[in-house]
Amino acid sequence: MTFIDMKIIPPILKALGDENYTAPTPIQEQAIPPILAGKDLLGCAQTGTGKTAAFAVPILQLLIEGKSAGSAPRRIRSLILTPTRELALQIHENIESYARYTDIRCSAIYGGVSQKTQERALNQGVDILVATPGRLIDLMNQKCVDLKYIEIFVLDEADRMLDMGFIHDVKKITAKIPAKKQTLLFSATMPPEISKMVKSILVDPVKVEITPVSSTASQIEQFVYFVDKGNKQQLLAHLLEDKSITSALVFTRTKHGANRVVRELTKANIQTQAIHGDKSQAARQLALSNFKSGVTRVLVATDIAARGIDIDELSHVINFNLPNISETYVHRIGRTGRAGMSGIAISFCEIEEMPFFKDIEKLIGKSIPEVKGHPYPMLITTEPIKPEGSKNQQSSKAGPTKPKQKASNDQKPNSGTNKYRGKSPNKSGMKESRVYKG
Known part of the structure; x- marks a missing residue:
């Protein structure tokens, strides 16, 4: 017709x-x-x-x-x-x-x-x-x-x-x-x-x-990076070293989080602007115009501000924070892969967001492939809790360490061998210990 x-x-x-x-x-x-x-x-x-x-x-x-x-x-x-x-x-x-x-x-x-x-x-x-x-x-x-x-x-x-x-x-x-x-x-x-x-x-x-409720477009490739909360910013900057990411819409949960991402990416010499409720309408329209024209490579947005963003050739959507409402994930990644074009949706998932991630997979009816081998993996191990005062009790205060070797810029999304071992942090008689390997 x-x-x-x-x-x-x-x-x-x-x-x-x-x-x-x-x-x-x-x-x-x-x-x-x-x-x-x-x-x-x-x-x-x-x-x-x-x-x-x-x-x-x-x-x-x-x-x-x-x-x-x-x-x-x-x-x-x-x-x-x-x-x-x-x-x-x-x-x-x-x-x-x-x-x-x-x-x-x-x-x-x-x-x-x-x-x-x-x-x-x-x-x-x-x-x-x-x-x-x-x-x-x-x-x-x-x-x-x-x-x-x-x-x-x-x-x-x-x-x-x-x-x-x-x-x-x-x-x-x-x-x-x-x-x-x-x-x-x-x-x-x-x-x-x-x-x-x-x-x-x-x-x-x-x-x-037209499509099953809350389904994602087939032309959108979806990936997830399991990463500690404190390493998300470094991982984002690392990904954006890849020049094939010509335009990226980055979603944060809060306005302050959006501003923080912009500050850090700007320090890394990545052209970035934010769009959220605290910005004036003129500032929001300017940021959107710059993003559409290619002056700005990265636009950081909250969900409310991003609802009407319509860009024909948006190459990537990146969920810096996973949404706690599963349907919002569908709305977010629908910003790319429009009008029959292809697109890539990347999500960062920290341990506290694992329930959100599982809900999203359940909603869309498929598993989202994990990207392995990146420089900031989150490796979870568990060990029995020792009685208080035990001589063998050890502290797990070790924080993230800088990776010894950075992945190459042309790293494929499915390359590498590091594995995320998803263990529940709340199981009785167990405690969580995070280990970071370079």
Whole structure:
């Protein structure tokens, strides 16, 4: 099937051609026809599947074909609700590209910046509004946004809305939208809370499920390095000596951790910037722009800030810290291997993160290969606990030592012979002793 077969109108077809969209992706092929038919839709698809065009293209066509398209005063007829600033900007940018040969106006509102420019755009008239929940509620309370003319409502990344605590805000917003409307809900995972929401806001929806829930794209190669917490920074710098890693998105658990990684990599003369909630919107957009253009080789991000990052040729994703929510791993590594391209996802796992790692493997339904032979292995041995005061009792305070010999820069991911011996540190009558070998 082609976009022409779907009866997409010429102005949008021309714009899609400009974007080199030659054929619809599976989610576009399955979602566009029912949306054009006016059906509610539940889309279960992981990131990087072409989801934005799957709802943006038919929305544009429906609004253009509607009687009030382009009329004055221009009213908000479609609302797209999304959890993060970056994702709002990405969706807005895509819609503007698809709508370049039409008279449809799209605007994005989000926090972290002055609302004056956003107010001005709203006053000039908007057909499609892309918004984050917090800023939208602020502007609704100030009577700057009127949602009573909404015809098509999109709730994007619903599972992330749940993770970020936006569900109550979503309910406040949906209460202000007309009961009679077309609703499209997209979520990469389907936890029970989202299933309840589906029943409450969708009417006889068409369900589109492209891949098994929480599966990882087949074109992404995944590897894990077992490494002590104190050696993660050295291991990261070592890996980045490999010039074949042309671009790397590094995930940390905290904002402070992201800043620390940037500081250390900068000392190693590796062009690095961070993107997280403490950064101003201008700083975040600059960091993202530098990363996309290749000025910055490494972008360090927290999960909330990275949700909307969409880079066509991202070679590597590196989990400096493993997420404690398994589904987040799928979202993270989905930043690479997009649009059918290949990608590599590398995870660092310390002993305290072993439960997270096991949960991730269980979720994705396969084992992640271990990389052996790197300079910073974590070797776990156990020995019986001696009674206190025993003459033979030994302390295990030995810390990490610098490896005697560093691996070569062209080391293959599966080379080497060092082995990780995963023993549980909490077994009764045993204690943990970490041994580091060069």
